Amino acid sequence: MTAAFEKTRTICGYCGVGCTVDVLTRDNRIIGIQPAMDGPANEGALCVKGQFAYDYVHHPDRLRHPMVRNADGVLERATWKQALRKAAAGFLQSAERHGRHAVYGIASGRTPTEADYMMQRFMRAGFGTHFIDNCSRA
Amino acid sequence: MSNPLSDMELPDVAFCIGTNMTEAHPVAATRLKKALARGSKLIVADPRRIHLATLADLYLPLRVGTDVALLQGMAHVIVRDGLMNDHFVATRTQHLETYLEHIAKFTPEWAESICEVPAADIAKAARWYAEANQGAIYYTLGITEHICGVDNVQCLCNLALLTGQIGRPGTGLNPMRGQNNIQGAGDSGAIPDQYPGFQAVVDPDYRRKFSKAYGREMDAAKGITKVTAMEEAGRDIFAMLIDGENSVVSDPNQQHTREAIESLEHLVVIDIFLSETAEMADVVFPATAWAETDGTFTNTERRIQRVRQAVTPAGEARPDWWIISRIAQHMGLQNFDFNHPREVFNEMCSLSTTYAGVDWDLAATGRYHWPVPYRGHPGTPRLHEDSFPIGRGKFSLIEYRDPAETVDETYPIWLTTGRRLATYHTNTQTGRAGGMDYLAAEEALEVNPRDLEAWDLQDGETVWLSSRRGRIAIKVAGSKRSPMGTVFSSFSFSDTPINTLTGSGYDPVTHTAELKVCTVRIDKMAVADTVGG
Numbered sequence: 001m002t003a004a005f006e007k008t009r010t011i012c013g014y015c016g017v018g019c020t021v022d023v024l025t026r027d028n029r030i031i032g033i034q035p036a037m038d039g040p041a042n043e044g045a046l047c048v049k050g051q052f053a054y055d056y057v058h059h060p061d062r063l064r065h066p067m068v069r070n071a072d073g074v075l076e077r078a079t080w081k082q083a084l085r086k087a088a089a090g091f092l093q094s095a096e097r098h099g100r101h102a103v104y105g106i107a108s109g110r111t112p113t114e115a116d117y118m119m120q121r122f123m124r125a126g127f128g129t130h131f132i133d134n135c136s137r138a
Numbered sequence: 139m140s141n142p143l144s145d146m147e148l149p150d151v152a153f154c155i156g157t158n159m160t161e162a163h164p165v166a167a168t169r170l171k172k173a174l175a176r177g178s179k180l181i182v183a184d185p186r187r188i189h190l191a192t193l194a195d196l197y198l199p200l201r202v203g204t205d206v207a208l209l210q211g212m213a214h215v216i217v218r219d220g221l222m223n224d225h226f227v228a229t230r231t232q233h234l235e236t237y238l239e240h241i242a243k244f245t246p247e248w249a250e251s252i253c254e255v256p257a258a259d260i261a262k263a264a265r266w267y268a269e270a271n272q273g274a275i276y277y278t279l280g281i282t283e284h285i286c287g288v289d290n291v292q293c294l295c296n297l298a299l300l301t302g303q304i305g306r307p308g309t310g311l312n313p314m315r316g317q318n319n320i321q322g323a324g325d326s327g328a329i330p331d332q333y334p335g336f337q338a339v340v341d342p343d344y345r346r347k348f349s350k351a352y353g354r355e356m357d358a359a360k361g362i363t364k365v366t367a368m369e370e371a372g373r374d375i376f377a378m379l380i381d382g383e384n385s386v387v388s389d390p391n392q393q394h395t396r397e398a399i400e401s402l403e404h405l406v407v408i409d410i411f412l413s414e415t416a417e418m419a420d421v422v423f424p425a426t427a428w429a430e431t432d433g434t435f436t437n438t439e440r441r442i443q444r445v446r447q448a449v450t451p452a453g454e455a456r457p458d459w460w461i462i463s464r465i466a467q468h469m470g471l472q473n474f475d476f477n478h479p480r481e482v483f484n485e486m487c488s489l490s491t492t493y494a495g496v497d498w499d500l501a502a503t504g505r506y507h508w509p510v511p512y513r514g515h516p517g518t519p520r521l522h523e524d525s526f527p528i529g530r531g532k533f534s535l536i537e538y539r540d541p542a543e544t545v546d547e548t549y550p551i552w553l554t555t556g557r558r559l560a561t562y563h564t565n566t567q568t569g570r571a572g573g574m575d576y577l578a579a580e581e582a583l584e585v586n587p588r589d590l591e592a593w594d595l596q597d598g599e600t601v602w603l604s605s606r607r608g609r610i611a612i613k614v615a616g617s618k619r620s621p622m623g624t625v626f627s628s629f630s631f632s633d634t635p636i637n638t639l640t641g642s643g644y645d646p647v648t649h650t651a652e653l654k655v656c657t658v659r660i661d662k663m664a665v666a667d668t669v670g671g
Contacts, residue, residue, distance in 0.1 A: 126466055
């Protein structure tokens with residue numbers, strides 16, 4: 001039983017060193033991680049987290065669908081359309097009631113840059129404010 | 139970092155302060171170990187006798203929160219003993235005279251009276267660093283997570299300016315960033331005072347540029363920091379969009395954070411798990427995890443690198459950028475019809491000064507350290523080679539300040555916090571990885587064995603740990619890493635939420651919390667507490 005596996009070149013998602021790794025996958029699951037010998041930051045080295053702490057990607061606790069708080073105050077499964085509508089309506093409503101400086105965005109140091117860029121774009125283009133920060137102050 | 143990671147193999151003297159590198163940035167530490175194997179000298183300043191301290195040629199065990207005293211003492215010795223780099227200060231710095239007057243009072247004996255490091259060792263560290271051909275400074279949150287975080291960094295800058303240990307291979311001021319893309323988060327403009335590429339929001343030219351690009355008039359004034367936004371929640375702030383941050387566990391003064399979030403009218407959280415913060419939201423969106431999406435990260439040496447999708451997303455999870463752009467569209471906002479991360483990244487590059495010379499395809503080479511000011515520019519692995527962004531480097535005049543809290547009769551113990559090798563942050567990921575759970579299944583408060591004895595505690599005993607902000611139950615573990623009178627815990631475990639206790643103060647400039655120092659008390663549990671659960 002040595003079914004073929006695939007390798008995808010990427011960057012480790014833990015600390016800021018940015019080690020280059022190859023993610024080994026089979027049947028759409030991660031089965032291993034290898035340090036890249038030609039990774040500029042790591043040159044073949046990798047730490048215990050980077051090498052082994054990937055189970056979480058396939059963990060049953062992963063959020064698999066949007067959720068919306070219902071009339072009874074309980075978070076329940078929702079469609080993307082329902083969730084996006086409710087998210088958008090809430091921001092519009094708070095801005096309407098209290099002004100555009102009532103809305104705040106917190107971006108992440110864990111997500112790709114595109115997510116952070118989109119967060120600041122959302123606040124700046126959406127409200128004209130600089131009410132945006134990220135977790136580097138935590 | 140001013141210098142690339144590969145430079146870590148070069149210095150003949152490395153000065154590490156407030157960085158538990160072998161646990162928090164293990165692979166960077168391997169590069170430093172290569173320098174040590176060649177015979178480089180290592181100076182380590184840290185209140186805890188961390189592994190790096192055991193590798194040091196000179197270990198400076200300073201009391202928590204007294205970095206300014208130690209560093210000013212070193213600067214004083216450099217000036218006093220004629221160890222200054224005269225050519226560098228003459229050609230690359232300004233305000234030297236005022237600084238020399240200022241530094242005269244900070245004798246190493248004065249420093250010792252505050253930081254508790256022997257004056258002779260302070261002088262030795264100063265001499266080694268100043269006399270090195272290539273002297274490099276490495277630091278992490280042990281420097282910045284203080285009410286005087288900016289002061290600490292400026293003291294380090296002063297040392298580099300005095301000695302000219304900057305702008306050359308194997309030198310520099312090198313902060314190690316803690317999160318995979320915390321650099322990218324700042325670069326992308328997700329901060330209240332700068333547009334993408336660190337273009338100041340108060341600059342009218344940049345305001346015009348982004349008002350045009352985003353199709354609406356931008357505020358002329360800076361925004362507020364996250365810390366201020368949490369303080370104003372329920373009063374001026376009523377809605378929040380939080381992406382991928384478990385604020386309730388990671389932020390200081392946990393009760394305050396929880397109340398702030400509860401007081402919002404509208405909370406939307408994007409995450410990969412239903413974190414403690416997501417549980418409080420009105421709407422939760424499932425984001426793609428690492429290895430499920432394409433994008434870019436920028437690392438601690440400012441290297442822009444591509445991340446790639448290896449598996450299909452869990453369930454209906456979507457990329458964060460997609461979710462945010464679709465919320466925008468549902469609000470009726472125009473020009474949010476992005477369909478691929480390439481489009482997002484390329485737009486950012488086109489508006490950024492630091493990323494102007496790269497795009498999605500060039501980022502895939504992983505060769506570029508920003509700034510890359512124009513197309514064809516090779517990138518900038520080493521900053522400040524010929525000049526500083528402000529021209530000549532400016533010495534800062536810094537006074538020592540005590541931490542926001544100092545030990546007293548009620549709270550007689552120092553608490554400091556940090557990371558561990560086998561856990562990451564609030565443990566939402568490493569806590570769900572089999573082997574990691576085996577390596578670090580629970581948290582224990584590190585207490586010096588002599589303190590355990592003095593305080594009549596057994597190794598492994600569960601105690602109450604209290605500060606002015608709250609109380610948690612936690613096991614104690616004897617450890618010589620902790621100096622007497624100082625205890626340590628990581629912030630990774632939500633069942634020992636150490637950030638219930640932290641949050642005594644914030645740096646007035648950056649609003650970074652003093653997570654590295656607060657004062658606490660340890661109380662034995664009554665029998666009823668332990669039996670009753």
